[in-house]
Amino acid sequence: MEKESHNASVEVMSNKQVIYREEVQSSLKETHLEVRTSSKRLKADKDSGTIAVKNLYLACDPYNLNLIKYSTKLGSPVPGYGVARVLESGHPNFKKGDLVWGITGWEEYSLITAPETCFKIEHADVPLSYYTGLLGMPGMTAYAGFFEVCSPKKGETVFISSAAGAVGQLVGQFAKSLGCYVVGSAGSKDKVDLLKNKFGFDDAFNYKEEQDLDAALKRCFPEGIDIYFDNVGGKMLDAVLLNMKLYGRITVCGMISQYILEQHDGIHNLLNLLLKRVRMEGFVVSDHYHLYPKFLEMVLPQIKEGKIVYAEDIVDGLENGPAALIGVFSGRTVGKQVVTVSRE
Numbered sequence: 001m002e003k004e005s006h007n008a009s010v011e012v013m014s015n016k017q018v019i020y021r022e023e024v025q026s027s028l029k030e031t032h033l034e035v036r037t038s039s040k041r042l043k044a045d046k047d048s049g050t051i052a053v054k055n056l057y058l059a060c061d062p063y064n065l066n067l068i069k070y071s072t073k074l075g076s077p078v079p080g081y082g083v084a085r086v087l088e089s090g091h092p093n094f095k096k097g098d099l100v101w102g103i104t105g106w107e108e109y110s111l112i113t114a115p116e117t118c119f120k121i122e123h124a125d126v127p128l129s130y131y132t133g134l135l136g137m138p139g140m141t142a143y144a145g146f147f148e149v150c151s152p153k154k155g156e157t158v159f160i161s162s163a164a165g166a167v168g169q170l171v172g173q174f175a176k177s178l179g180c181y182v183v184g185s186a187g188s189k190d191k192v193d194l195l196k197n198k199f200g201f202d203d204a205f206n207y208k209e210e211q212d213l214d215a216a217l218k219r220c221f222p223e224g225i226d227i228y229f230d231n232v233g234g235k236m237l238d239a240v241l242l243n244m245k246l247y248g249r250i251t252v253c254g255m256i257s258q259y260i261l262e263q264h265d266g267i268h269n270l271l272n273l274l275l276k277r278v279r280m281e282g283f284v285v286s287d288h289y290h291l292y293p294k295f296l297e298m299v300l301p302q303i304k305e306g307k308i309v310y311a312e313d314i315v316d317g318l319e320n321g322p323a324a325l326i327g328v329f330s331g332r333t334v335g336k337q338v339v340t341v342s343r344e
């Protein structure tokens with residue numbers, strides 16, 4: 001039973017949540033999380049700087065693991081990026097009825113205490129779920145990581161790992177639109193087909209079926225790699241180092257192969273950074289959020305013209321959230337994993 005009053009306060013009688021139940025040591029398992037329903041009263045007092053929201057879509061990001069492990073108390077709802085409708089606002093930037101994307105809770109209703117970190121959704125003529133991926137944090141990651149950090153030029157060779165993921169599929173399309181030669185790696189035949197046939201990559205390979213990653217890269221890049229957009233780290237990074245061209249760039253976006261390891265893989269081929277004068281640089285998307293309007297200006301018309309496509313894997317219902325999130329780390333997810341909480 002739930003009751004929403006849109007007047008001075010919002011009362012929520014029933015709030016389904018995904019709770020962080022048991023401490024995660026390395027990999028995330030369903031037993032670490034619990035779906036339960038409790039009652040919650042939400043109130044965003046005038047001038048409190050908070051907003052009360054109804055969550056619509058939640059993103060399953062590798063970042064959720066970080067948030068869970070390092071900034072979530074046991075017994076609290078899992079935090080993460082999502083799309084929500086403002087029910088009541090005590091913050092001058094937002095009003096009742098606004099749509100926002102940003103960090104919220106894995107629950108039906110949340111009180112967001114730092115809404116200044118949220119973005120107001122001004123363009124709702126695209127699927128709203130896109131604001132968990134293509135038009136949200138992963139999209140900005142692909143945009144900033146590729147255009148700001150990689151210094152790409154037309155005609156360069158670009159390699160992307162975890163290329164069928166939320167970020168990778170976009171980096172590949174951005175690189176193709178610039179006139180680069182683009183190759184991606186992914187963990188299944190279906191994903192490789194998607195890269196070649198849906199996202200327009202020039203070539204792709206299934207890294208799980210390659211005996212020798214160095215040989216696979218030499219096959220795809222006989223002249224070497226100008227830009228490596230690294231989403232995975234580990235053995236792939238080590239093999240790429242052997243195949244970089246002179247003055248190449250390696251953008252360290254993520255290292256998903258390492259997140260759950262107690263002992264991280266060693267990297268053996270770093271000498272190539274020196275010999276090939278390669279620039280290797282990490283970045284964090286939030287440092288680039290001031291570019292969000294510029295990103296939207298570039299990407300929205302391309303979506304509408306069908307020049308950019310986006311693969312999503314959408315599951316319905318918070319109760320299916322834990323399995324969906326775990327699927328991101330097992331490779332089961334194809335494209336951007338989204339959980340629908342409510343279609344309003």
Ligand SMILES: NC(=O)c1ccc[n+]([C@@H]2O[C@H](COP(=O)([O-])OP(=O)(O)OC[C@H]3O[C@@H](n4cnc5c(N)ncnc54)[C@H](OP(=O)(O)O)[C@@H]3O)[C@@H](O)[C@H]2O)c1
Binds near residue numbers: 138163166167329
């Ligand atoms: N720097 C930043 O600010 C920033 C922001 C967002 C994301 N990131 C990072 O960027 C990377 C991509 O993010 P995303 O959201 O697009 O995630 P994603 O690539 O969609 O992540 C899921 C995919 O990662 C692959 N994967 C899982 N375990 C792996 C392993 N052990 N080795 C190799 N691949 C593995 C799987 O694909 P396969 O089937 O292909 O193995 C899985 O489907 C992640 O490392 C993430 O942490 C960084």
